[in-house]
Amino acid sequence: MNYERIKEKLEILADAAKYDVSCSSSGSNRKNNNKGLGNAAPSGICHTYTQDGRCVSLLKILLTNHCIYDCAYCVTRKSNDIKRVAFTVREVVDLTMNFYRRNYIEGLFLSSGIFKNADFTMERLVRVAKLLRLEENFNGYIHLKTIPGASDELMQEAGLYADRLSVNLEIPTQSGLKLLAPEKDHQQMMKPMGFVKNKLIEYKSERKIIKHVPKFAPAGQTTQMIIGATNENDFQIIKVADHFYRNFNLKRVYYSGYVPVLSDSRLPSIGTQVPMVRENRLYQADWLMRFYGFKADEILDKNNPFLDLEVDPKMAWALRNIHEFPVDIQSASLEMILRIPGVGTKSAYKILQARKFQNLSLEHLSKIGVSINRAKYFIDTRSINKNLRFLNRLNFRELLINQTKSKFDNPFNPQLSLFDNDAFSLR
Template sequence: MSFDRIKEKLNILADAAKYDVSCSSSGSKRTNKEKSLGNSSGMGICHSYTEDGRCVSLLKILMTNHCIFDCAYCVTRRSNDIKRAAFKIQEVVDLTINFYRRNYIEGLFLSSGIFKDADYTMERLVAVAKKLRLEEKFNGYIHLKSIPGASDELMREAGLYADRLSVNIEIPTVSGLKLLAPEKDHKDFLKPMEKVKNEIIQYKSEKKIIKSTPKYAPAGQSTQMIVGATGETDQQILLTSAYFYKEFNLKRVYYSGYVPVIADERLPQLGTQVPMLRENRLYQTDWLMRFYGFDVREIVDKNNPNLDLEVDPKLAWALRNLHEFPVNINKADKFMLLRIPGVGVKSVSKIIKARRFRKLNWQHLAKLGIASNRAKYFITCESSEFEKRDLTAEQIRGFILQNSSSKFRKLVSPQLNVFG
């Protein structure tokens, strides 16, 4: 096949893959050995980020944009009049290797429209990964999209060659899925997730006994939800996320604001895009759930079903729970330190270490990276400044919003500048 035709396919199928945001290479470690090609542990054509913050480049494409389903929200839906294309297995392998050799990419993110049936499609995705690993000796990062309804046997094989697997549940609620994708069954999304979870558990158990046990999906599994295609509240979305984290040990849940590209009476009107800020607030809440010890029900409930777009979810929680504050920075346990607005996970670790040697004041906190323009309303420390306060939640909110654009803010003296 001519180079021009391959380039045309790449343009079509890379563009079709851009709506899938569940693309991350964090958590995997494959070391280059025995003259293999590539190494996903030493570094990082989409950008993703590793667990330690490094930016990596991945070839992100669909195997095909042909699909047997007619989901209302999907640009590759069966009834949509678009240019179609499909890669052969060897073409994807060759593209990955050639791009890698030219240092364009550090790995592959491969998804696909569903053609013929789930197993046929999944077989082709697995075949690409298998060829890369066994024939090309490729040790770079591979992320495969699991096809809903694929057999357990294929899911097991996929995890032996891919670093991460992901099944996009697409719509957060069962009712929303029935409305926009009536041909799909919610149970088909759960089956491969359950299989991957069980295989990872089994791998970790066997690895303790047999060191040579083949790796299975070392970077775990993830999923993605479309936000705004149906009328779900943030509470419904986040409760769904919490369920998947708990039941399937997911590494990540990704949130993708719906982009209206198809006219359909069941969907938002063309041109009415979900605010990026809503997506950002969902990710912030997700972070609080995973790293700050928050339960989703503390952040959203029947009285607050949607996240506040003006302030971040941690600050919003603190303003609703002023009775928990102020917190003595020199005495509070880790649980409460993590709940102080303006104090991050790394700062909490520094505070706990530093206060073993002396009581901390505002100057110490500034050096530890505390965002004092927020934290000062919620903490006390060894300094006497700003000790007296009788502000309401609305007053604190107003002061923070008023000063949120300032990079620095004087807190206790002209000599002390504190990050805002």
């Protein structure tokens, strides 16, 4: 191994790949049936966490940072004066195998700048996956970025070796994309997504008839949007996400708060804060749509196009729909229990089970794992819940904000409580 050269390439190409937030290794169940190396853990495993608190599950690198495109938001854009390097196919394979053998990673997430053209680049990405699968008997997780414009044949092959495929939408709105990446458009990105979607359906139905149909991208496809690089609003973002969830069978949409790394008059200036709270709220909204039965239009609408940064989107919905509360914990439907602020999907399931045995109190709910300091205002139990009297007060919202501490707050900023503690005690 030429250690110094590999080290340099790894540093540059990991640096360039890190703004792709997806690192998930879940959703696949590839088995290690050939006495080879690795398998896929259906729930995914995070092997470590970086200092920014993000999970590291996959070796996430670019094959090269050479690129023919000049997208304003991208570190590797053509006009940026940086050192350009490229891994050989063999080098990526060796790194993946050796990291995997030491239990550092669940697999490989390979993306790339575009050299020459789409097919030329895609062919190399596919070659890495093929070598890992066929020569090295590698059954770990492989996520390949698909290059818009690559041929159907290459896309097909990619799906046979990879667990997950993804194309990034980059910017949520067509107009934003036009501004920052004039050479790209959403149509061009949707073509491979549509292809993958159709293949997923095709292979799935074939598997029902013939047992030994090979797997096609068993962990499905995902996409990513950069948030805060252009002036799109949250309503547009979640509408786009909703559209793709429904029409392209996406497993996940990732939202990546724009990190200002380049100076460009079209972009927020360097030193601008990464919109982390907004990003967090978008993920919460995304979860509401996927696991809590909320529709995009219930979360936001044209007249209120931005997510509330002070309260989470479920709480915001509750505050706009006070008439739906309190919810009777003994008799309410699962749908309604899921809508109580502070109740997660696991707690909701446990509530349904536990209430068959006895009447639940707020204390029970707290033990079950409900975030009771938010939920207690919205729940009717068989005993008296004094907290319900706040529900129809005009200052209810302020009261909530004052007593819940945001995880993004400065911990050294002492906040005076305006209310006596008694009012917020458990019973």
